[in-house]
Amino acid sequence: MSLTRRQTATALLALPLALTATPALADGGGGGGRPRPRTLHIAGDSTAAEKTADAAPETGWGMALPFFLAHRLRVANHAVNGRSSKSFIDEGRLTALLDGVRPDDLVLVQFGHNDEKTDDPARGTDPYTTYQEYLRQYVKGARERGARPVLITSVERRRFAADGTARPTHGAYPAAMRALAAQEGVPLIDVQALSLARWQQLGPDGTLPCFLWLEPGESPNYPAGEEDNTHFRPPGAVDVARMTARALLDAGVLAHRDLRRLDDPVPGDWITWDRTA
Template sequence: MISRRRALAATAAALPLAVVGGAPAVAGVQESRRSRAHRMRTVFVAGDSTAAGKSVSAAPETGWGMALPFFLHEHLAVANHAVNGRSSKSFIDEGRLAPILEAIRPGDFLLVQFGHNDQKREDPARHTEPWTSYQEHLLQYVTGARARGACPVLLTSVERRRFDAAGTALATHGAYPRAVRALAAEHGVPLLDIAALSLALWQKLGPEPSKRYFHWLAPGESPNYPDGVSDNTHFHPPGAIEVARMTARALRSEQVLGAHEVRRLSADIPESWLTWHEES
């Protein structure tokens, strides 16, 4: 009898798990839970040209979203959906929020930074009013992410480079940052105050040193800009890297991410790590 029992046990052990009693369902559920627990989470970015990835023909113009992965742990992927020239309104109207909401999963993050193009009153396709339509559009990103179990994060717009005659860095976004702060407080959304952080950085650097962070080129300095360029909105690699760094630091300080989920916050990041995409 004992030998028979041993034989049956040995046979059962040798069989595929799928045919042994009720184990398959339990094992399948456990495996599914493990898979979800270890799935790489994604940080989605919805924004404008200050964050967007840039093409080879635009280099050395750089969006801060291009540098963000250098400051996040390898287990966090970055899906940068930011696009040049978009506002909180036009991004939605063009159907660009929809694919983010289709892809986003529980545990993911959605960073939302608009404002530069929302200010353009002359363009009804992009313009929003700070305390009404701007907040209404931003709320669509928030509710869309939350409905899918993801964490929305609102960012005030990174500041342009503008100084007065005394060398004081000036805020350039009017009421829009205040409207973001109020919306975040009202709906309990994590807020990264990049407007305030970037303004402090430009002030620390000063009028002339800050030019290195922005899209300034002398004639002949780059084959992509033979006549040179003086752009106080968009970044060169040093500026994009520093804005990405301040974003990662804010994600940690606001407890959106844990200390183990960010990295290199005080490290020098080589510009050679940045890549520009080929024209599609």
């Protein structure tokens, strides 16, 4: 059956309305006209966590990660100071994280610093038993929600031998995570090895700007100065975020279109600290 001119014109006028409704349907019918952005959820400790203004210039690498991601990706940083793979779960933080996870998201898991504190029953784990058992809960929770878990070995501390060789500090925990990743078929980002190589490249003096080493009076938050070989200042956080982003690409977890600035400078003054606790 052929259409009259008036019927054809009416159909054409209605067409844009049908097309503009499509993104809302892709968004689950919730409106807004845009699909939900893919999210990288970070479960971790103080080396990754967001810092408030009263801790500046201390910086977690999770604060710098967005600078290396395409705008359509977002970061939900759930990392908290002092937590281990065990205490993060026991405090209900994994449950809260998973409540926000959607299919195709990533769940980045980096614990180890505080799992090593085996004299603290609230945090300590054994590398090849309880540590792996807790990590499996993150893997299982992510997969149940259609997300992809990614295990990340602990970033190295700043520790050098007398001859200037960068020394590992995490004992058997990185190897235990590597073994678990292989057993479970989970992508592994070996930040422990990558950061150890980076600190070796920079050397004892060259790593000082990366870590929270401050002269007395250099920062109002640390009037007496600070000598911290675990936590970062902005350059160190940027370095670790960059190596993490590049490793996510190399592992096939993210694509080139998901990333930016991998080889470009990211100034430390791009970091901002939230003033709320």
